[in-house]
Amino acid sequence: MLDIQSIRAEFPILSQKVNGKPLVYFDNAATSQKPKVVLEAIASYYEEINANIHRGVHKLSQLATDAYEASRGKIQRHINAAHSHEVLFTSGTTHGINLVANGFASLLKPGDEVMVSALEHHSNIVPWQMLCERTGAQLTVIPMNEKGELIMEGFDRLLSEKTKVIAVNHISNALGTINPIEEIIAKAHRFGTAVLIDGAQSAAHMKPDVQALDCDFYVFSGHKICGPTGTGILYGKEAWLNKLPPYQGGGEMIKEVTFEKTTYADLPHKFEAGTPNIAGGIVLGTAIDYLNSIGFEAIAAYENELLEYGTRRLLEIEGVKIYGTSEHKTSVISFNVEGIHPFDIGTIVDKLGIAVRTGHHCAQPIMRFFDIPGTIRASFAFYNTKEEIDALVEAVKKAKTMLS
Structure with missing residues (x-):
């Protein structure tokens, strides 16, 4: 079991606020945050x-x-x-x-x-x-x-x-x-x-x-x-x-x-x-x-928990479609909300302090395969929490209401 709060305390950037809201950093596939020791x-x-x-x-x-x-x-x-x-x-x-x-x-x-x-x-x-x-x-x-x-x-x-x-x-x-x-x-x-x-x-x-x-x-x-x-x-x-x-x-x-x-x-x-x-x-x-x-086995097990939890919570939102549904995957969820451009969702959730990646993720052939302009990508790390996923879900719901 990981002591997530102790781990989070080792990452100074996670304690800051963005747009007046506690930072939720879900762009780990692009770059990870750095602990004090680094x-x-x-x-x-x-x-x-x-x-x-x-x-x-x-x-x-x-x-x-x-x-x-x-x-x-x-x-x-x-x-x-x-x-x-x-x-x-x-x-x-x-x-x-x-x-x-x-x-x-x-x-x-x-x-x-x-x-x-x-x-x-x-x-x-x-x-x-x-x-x-x-x-x-x-x-x-x-x-x-x-x-x-x-x-x-x-x-x-x-x-x-x-x-x-x-x-x-x-x-x-x-x-x-x-x-x-x-x-x-x-x-x-x-x-x-x-x-x-x-x-x-x-x-x-x-x-x-x-x-x-x-x-x-x-x-x-x-x-x-x-x-x-x-x-x-x-x-x-x-x-x-x-x-x-x-x-x-x-x-x-x-x-x-x-x-x-x-x-x-x-x-x-x-x-x-x-x-x-x-x-x-x-x-x-x-x-x-x-x-x-920390241990890679512990990291993988915890991140898989986040993946399963995040997948279930996001699919509770009507109109959400997840791209990439292999049984063998890591803690990345790429999704869209029906009828809304991913950039618009990403812009609104950023105003609520949540960092996700939107766009083609330097993988345009994948986007062409699915015939979409891009996705919203939430990528989790071992210092993220289920409470942060809940915040993302509420932010997406709010964005959907504003943009529908």
Whole structure:
């Protein structure tokens, strides 16, 4: 059992008021709030050990380097990577996906296929489209059904020896669907196909075990797991990372530079050009420690309670339709009220202090599938409460009355 009030007290932003009302923050799928321990760790870095890493013999540089690499080790253990050099620091999920897609440009040829799913965020569509445009490869799409689930029979029909890489999200940001990535990975590997998992939405709700999953790449963002913005992780199997060329050139990613030729550094530095977000990388480890201190099993169980409660309460409102009704989903509810634009609902509930996301959620193909302009998305975290869900329900009822 989680002590929710004690947890909420650790998040300073949750005590504020918006438009004169207590803040109800239901936009966690976009970014999570930060506990005091994370905020204090950011200040501590800049106040005590601010220095560049890997390049100095002075004390502060050594302290910063040790803290940065210790964070890499924490993340390695958290995701159960075989080696710390398989863990690359990035600026976020989008950066990680682009790094891998750029690398595959040297491995693909016309006639090859790249596969994504109908449930993807734009960040896991556009880089692969750009890759196909550069290489002449074809983009194929795993179809979805009305429940917001992938149609695995369609996946089986599409998968072939032509499929060189599959990029699919672990959890849909727009619908909350948990995809059967274990099945996708196992079937893909029968054809020697590489698989990248977009874990932007899953990392906040579960601990990925990359060795058990046997995925080739796994990416996620720090800002969605109580960490700083501008941080993220790309896990890649050593063999695959060694196949891919560097994404950027500059300092740190080199072994030797002459005007005639440059040789590249070993992993992970081959992909970490320039001065990184040092504070962010260190504090991402702090955020991981914080979530593990609460426990991901406890987090998942409580958030599932919120999902079930929120689903039941919202469906009590006449005219509400929920999009994404898979039995396997996380704490995201995307819904509309019949005859009312989602933006209008979102604007009114904001006046009542409630933060939800409205729009297409960077998933326009999903919205086209349902033939809607967008949805109202309420996404819950472990620091939310059922009382806050009640407040959302009353706000939606009020908005409906005003706009009908």
